[in-house]
Amino acid sequence: MTVEANVGPISVVSASAGHHEASSDRDHKFLTQAVEEAYIGVECGDGRPFGAVIVHKNEIVVSCHNMVLKYKDPTAHAEIVAIREACKKPNEVKLWECEMYASCEPCAMCFGAIHLSRLKRLVYGAKAEAAAAVGFSSCIANTGLYHKSNLEIVKLDLSIAEQMFQKFSLS
Ligand SMILES: [Zn+2]
Numbered sequence: 001m002t003v004e005a006n007v008g009p010i011s012v013v014s015a016s017a018g019h020h021e022a023s024s025d026r027d028h029k030f031l032t033q034a035v036e037e038a039y040i041g042v043e044c045g046d047g048r049p050f051g052a053v054i055v056h057k058n059e060i061v062v063s064c065h066n067m068v069l070k071y072k073d074p075t076a077h078a079e080i081v082a083i084r085e086a087c088k089k090p091n092e093v094k095l096w097e098c099e100m101y102a103s104c105e106p107c108a109m110c111f112g113a114i115h116l117s118r119l120k121r122l123v124y125g126a127k128a129e130a131a132a133a134v135g136f137s138s139c140i141a142n143t144g145l146y147h148k149s150n151l152e153i154v155k156l157d158l159s160i161a162e163q164m165f166q167k168f169s170l171s
Contacts, residue, residue, distance in 0.1 A: 027123050027156055030055050030101040033063055035125060035160050037078065038103040041065025042168050048136065049168040051103040052078035054086045054093075054119070061093050062086045078102065079110035083117050095119050103161050104131050108142040115145065121152045125161025135170025 030053055037051025047066030054061045062085040067076035079102055086093050099121040100114060105128040114122055131139040146153055 026058070027101070027154065028158065030060070030099075031103070031123055031125050031156050031158050031161070033060065034078075034101040034103045035158065035164065037063050037065040038164055041067070041078070046070040047076065047078075049103070049164045050078040050131075052082040053101045054082050054095075054098050055101065056093055056098045061089060061098060075109065077107065077110050079106050080113050083113055083119075099123065103164065104128065104139065105141045105155070107139050108145060111141065111145050111149075114151070115149045119151060121154070123154045123156055125156055125158040126165065127155070127162070130162045130165050134165045134168075136165075 034051040034053045037053065038049045039051075041047050041051060042049045042065075047068045047070060050066040051064065053063045062082050064078050064082040064085055066078045067081050068074055070076075079100065082100065083095070086095060086098065096118040098119055100119050100123070102110075102122065102124040104126040105124045106114060106122070107128065128139045128141040
């Protein structure tokens with residue numbers, strides 16, 4: 001089952017001019033994968049429309065989605081699931097050499113986990129407000145935490161990331 005078959009053509013809006021030009025294509029590719037994961041998670045009934053991908057150098061280590069419904073676990077957010085799955089990898093992936101791509105700005109719990117896992121970089125698509133606006137109130141980010149962390153945080157403009165919340169609304 002391909003994602004394209006479920007969600008139709010994917011349109012990608014390029015990042016704001018001047019920012020991270022060199023890594024822009026790469027970032028769009030991995031962030032698109034995270035958004036596709038979010039769609040998969042909803043369509044197979046595992047959870048809410050959130051996806052997260054962990055990348056080591058240029059390779060995807062894990063690609064995960066929200067599992068709160070399947071696991072009956074309110075903490076099974078995509079980012080948490082991705083960190084746990086990456087840690088289970090047999091060749092001991094070093095998380096501090098990895099980047100996370102999250103379809104949506106991580107909530108306070110996930111940001112705490114990302115910080116503790118020492119991931120070196122976070123790229124996200126939709127703003128937390130976009131999720132909160134359609135009923136995912138627990139998604140509100142605590143941007144105060146961002147300043148306490150050393151990791152590089154990039155907000156990428158990717159139209160499909162926010163369009164998701166028009167499609168999968170709780171309200
Ligand atoms: Zn979260």
